Amino acid sequence: MDVLVTCLVAALAVLVVVVVLLVARARRRATARPGGLPPTGRSARGGAAESPRGGPLRLTPGDRVRIRNREYAVSATIRLVEGDWSWVQHLLDDDSGTRHRLSVEDGLELELVLWTAEPGATVTPGAPTIELGGRRYTWAETGQARYTATGETDLPSTGTMRYHDYQSGGAARLSFEAYGEESWRVARGDLLDPADLTIRPTPEAR
Structure with a gap:
């Protein structure tokens, strides 16, 4: 039973790390742009x-x-x-x-x-x-x-x-x-x- 619990905890920890890495990458791509580019390419001035x-x-x-x-x-x-x-x-x-x-x-x-x-x-x-x-x-x-x-x-x-x-x-x-x-x-x-x-x-x- 203890072995099963340990395996589950380890698997959960790995999953958390993967999710954190994916979220960090997405945030880096989003925040790498200087504040003001509107989403989905919609510029306030057209273009x-x-x-x-x-x-x-x-x-x-x-x-x-x-x-x-x-x-x-x-x-x-x-x-x-x-x-x-x-x-x-x-x-x-x-x-x-x-x-x-x-x-x-x-x-x-x-x-x-x-x-x-x-x-x-x-x-x-x-x-x-x-x-x-x-x-x-x-x-x-x-x-x-x-x-x-x-x-x-x-x-x-x-x-x-x-x-x-x-x-x-x-x-x-x-x-x-x-x-x-x-x-x-x-x-x-x-x-x-x-x-x-x-x-x-x-x-x-x-």
Whole structure:
């Protein structure tokens, strides 16, 4: 009887730990955004959620977007799934030669991050904090997802992607991504308000 009680107590303790971890992760995703992004991508000033394409999650290669004061063409879309969580990354081209991407996570709130590649960065992930460009970033999360790519990428159409995410202050982000067996791709990100993004309709959508 004592053995049974001990086993039940141990199982309950494990269950409590799992629930706490899941709740903590959900809260981290929700509170990582600086106070004021309205839920489900509904911006007080309109913007991405009211786009003619139905929102940034539905962007496809060939679409055009305006982020703040710069125009981009969507050259590719990468859709990622990790467990019951999914997100999208749109590769952007602005004719500058610099690699940009827009990540879109539609969770408790719509999270949009504009990423700019840092090909010359020599830092690697794993440490609790990382210094880059005079800014200190703190570890936020690590994981591995499966992806499906469409459009102009240098990737297989499907595969796996490992990542480490860091953040600094309310809006600054730092990411490390490795697709398949490749080395880390480093990028710095800037958290956007949905109103920062305007989607240009394609001729077919007008």
